[in-house]
Amino acid sequence: MLNLYKTLRKQLLVAIEKTIQDIAPSPQSSGRALDPQLVAASKPEFGDFQVNIALSLAKELKQSPHGIAMRIVENLNIDQDFSALCNAPQIAGPGFINLRIKNQCLVAEIQARIKDKRLGVPLINSETPDAITPTVVVDFSSPNIAKEMHVGHLRSTIIGDSLARVLEFRGYSVLRINHVGDWGTQFGMLITHLKEVAPEALETANAVDLGDLVTFYREAKQRFDTDAVFQTTSRDEVVKLQRGDPLAKKAWELLCEQSRQEFKKIYDYLDVKLSERGESFYNPYLQNVVDDLNKKGMLVTDEGAKCVFLDGMYGKSGKPLPIIIQKSNGGFNYATTDLAALRYRFATPPEGDGACRLIYVTDAGQSNHFQGVFQVAKLANWIPKASRVEHVPFGLVQGEDGKKLKTRSGDTIRLRDLLDEAIDRAEADLRRRLKEESREETEVFITRVSKAVGLAAVKYADLSQNRVTNYQFSFDRMLSLQGNTAPYLLYALVRIAGISRKGGSLDIQGSSLEFKEPQEWALIRELLRFDETIAEVEEELLPNRLCNYLFELSQVFNRFYDQVPVLKASQPYRDSRLALCRLTADTLKLGMSLLGLPILERM
């Protein structure tokens, strides 16, 4: 109902302006930015929208809020366009103005949706088709080379993918960047260690498999933490790599390629598309970061490292906390890379992405880091005007014990295993159900449905929570097929497909719709909320808002389905109800596809 909202807002502004002039005519009071405080009604019985401005104007105009509300309503009633849109406004409580959209307008909206594949969601450039398509960078997933993806990567991957899908649907040119960890000290560690224990891995492709690499990595990490000599050798190895040493580079390429193959399997499985552009990509730009910061006088050499000190950032013992741009041995680290990446993403093509918005989907533990990086970028004037840089943090994945699942010490659930188990459980559940209902289905059907249900359940469990909070990882909860879960949404879809199979054509033109049941009107209102939900997700980058909406839509639909007959109804109700079914299915399908969830007709 975004377009109705906009229209109403305009009409309200006129009426409020007039009201202010009536009560307290003054040159200052006109022409300023007024907020009509038009919001969705807090309860269905209050209508569709409520206007709250009378209460805040009361003090300023020294009149009762109720009186002001009455005058606003009078002025609204003069407007014939308004009267065509809304029933007579009601004043409630101290001075709220309740608005209810006329039924015929709601029906017209529904008719428009039936013909609109975008279901009311406008394209970003729909009003200015000649404008350049704005580019948004979504930086997500970003596993580390030589490590296996674990449940922590799942959050970044799924959330990032969903945000990218929403932005793409809105018409942005989205760069899905996989900022893989392929360039840090970890590499020095690994190469140094492999030189000793498995030199063939550095010369021959696929000499060891990823599982072994993970073990080597773990060993290397342990040596790094305990052995000072190994530490220095490792760091120097990184510097060699960063300076382009051919042997180090060759070893590095082999390791990357091996990991890449493994990552791809997971991404294909999850139906996630990404462009790999790891940290190493920005290597040629690192020195510039140092030089430019130096020119701007922002660098301080401290204990041999080149640092930026920011106001208000202190470490353990109250000492100012630096952001290290170049290490004492000449190497660069992640702040430098992130700064180089930020510049590249804003820079105009071809030597940059020309983005207007940067979105980083990483765990909340990196909040401080990004805050620092963004602040340095701001001070250095590297963030163009009218552009946005956002860290999209998400909480930890905790074990049943409430503690963080360790990523480096080894006790991690492999992502692949998690997904497989989800699918296995979905399959067992499906087979049990088939037996109970004496249904016969082919193995192909069972495999396909289990995979879709399992993966959808895992994804949805993650997406449906506010990403900021930690979440306790639990197979049982994740895979539960009851309540606010993917299977519930899928089931609503399956029911509609069932109606269609039983002879209800969903190919409705919707030229003569007629509704009479409250369950129909509730469903209509719910369907029309889709566009504002998408707008919200685009702005706040919270996919759980879309999940909530789809769940509520499914609930409202199930109520309608349960209480209002469709196929047995007489015309014109039968076709009108079929139109609602069709629109519900379209909305669910589109919404679920924006979450990256698979869709089924039968389950």
Added chain:
RNA sequence: GCGCCUGUAGCUCAGCGGAUUAGAGCAUCUGACUACGGAUCAGAGGGUCGGGAGUUCGAAUCUCUCCAGGCGCGCCA
């Protein structure tokens, strides 16, 4: 110690500064299959929105403070 985040029903969580009953789901209890798939629907019980203060006509929501938990805090990313 400092910084960031979180604290809402037994459990998992929604909640856009607004209306005498703060919402879902799970779990518990009670109903509904001669029905378009019951993986559903109707209903019940269950809350000092961590504590306190402040701003406001109005606070779960904004500010401050305290308490509890999580994460981070110099050359890992």
